[in-house]
Amino acid sequence: MNTMKHEEDPLNELMPLSKVKIPVDNFEDRVMSHIKLIEAKKAGVYKTKLYSIIFFLAALIFGFMLTHWLTHIMVASNISATFKQLLQLFSQIIYVALIVVFSNKIFALIKTRRYLNERVQASHNQEI
Amino acid sequence: MDGLYIQKVLAGDSNSFAYLVKTYQDMAYSIALSLTKDEFLAEEVAHESFIECYNSLHNFQGKSKFSTWFYRxxxxTAYRTMKKKSVEFIDLDLPVHDVQDEIIPIDKIIAEERKQLINLALMEIPRNESLALRLFYLEELxxxxxxxxxxxxxxxxKVILHRARKRITIVLNKLLKNEYDEA
Structure with missing residues (x-):
């Protein structure tokens, strides 16, 4: 244990022989075709990601319009003012809560690349 | 050279990854074989490692050599695969100090036999020692x-490397003795 250097060591001569050649001829092709598959699936996942963002934005606008429309209906109706306020507050809280929950998911989806890799890997493993 | 191809892969040219596969496939297999001691499992580990490498290449910051990062x-991957497949970790209990270190008659062995012998010896020693020897001597890390x-x-x-040197010498001597006895 006196020396940990590579020089002056009889194993220097022997150990280079221990490099084993991979016994499969088409190993490189197999890895590359697996990678191509991953890339193809990634493209599919990116498409899904894009749709998620589009639908999120559409739902955001639709939710806003719906809340606005409901408020108008309530104002025009004959129900008591306190109940009106309560309904208005309740619908707005739900709307905001949904935005917070889904925007959190959308941000995670945009940011996390690993998530995509894992999904692609998981679906590939399932296929195998 | 690795850096150039890594940049290409990160820029979206997945075909450039073939260079890395070609360059490191034998070493990946050798390291995997050191740990798994099974040819089929080693091939699977090598394959999975390249996929893992491809998927997390954006995490490679270039602080260390690519090879060091990839060997890790x-x-x-090898440990994870062995755990998944429930491969038992059995440390071989060779009487290290009972056998005297002898000078290996290297000159007497022809090249192919030497290759077979060293690989056979590496299969017989514990996983961590085999790994240490391959990384230290083969890659001169x-x-x-x-x-x-x-x-x-x-x-x-240091301890693992020291034990590995001693043990491989013993195993090699033992294998050589058997070979000569048979001859």
Whole structure:
């Protein structure tokens, strides 16, 4: 244990022989075709990601319009003012809560690349 | 050269990854074989390691050599695969100090036999020692790099390497003796 250097060591001569050649001829092709598959699936996942963002934005606008429309209906109706306020507050809280929950998911989806890799890997493993 | 191809892969040219596969496939297999001691499992580990490498290439910051970073992936993948497949970790209990170190008659062995012999000896010694020898001698890594790949401490790596040297000499002598006895 006196020396940990590579020089002056009889194993220097022997150990280079221990490099084993991979016994499969088409190993490189197999890895590359697996990678191509991953890339193809990634493209599919990116498409899904894009749709998620589009639908999120559409739902955001639709939710806003719906809340606005409901408020108008309530104002025009004959129900008591306190109940009106309560309904208005309740619908707005739900709307905001949904935005917070889904925007959190959308941000995670945009940011996390690993998530995509894992999904692609998981679906590939399932296929195998 | 690795850096150039890594940049290409990161820029979206996945075909450039073929260069890395071609360059490191034998070493990946050798390291995997050191740990798994099984040819089929080693091939699977090598394959999985390249996929893992491809998927996390954006995490490679270039602080260490690409090979060091990649070998760490192989080691982790090998342990994970063995755990998944419930491969038992059995440390061979060779009487290290009972057998005298002898000078190996290297000159008497022809090249192919030497290759077979050293690989046979590496299959017979414990996984961590086989791994240490392959990384230290085959790749001429420093102790620091060895520790980085294996997560061993410096002193632990020294001890493992020392034991590995001693044990492989013993195993080689034993194999040679058997060979000559048979002949």
């Amino acid at each position: 992936i192989i080691v982790n 420093s102790l620091e790099e060895l520790c980085e790949i294996t997560s061993w401490t410096n002193s632990n790596a």
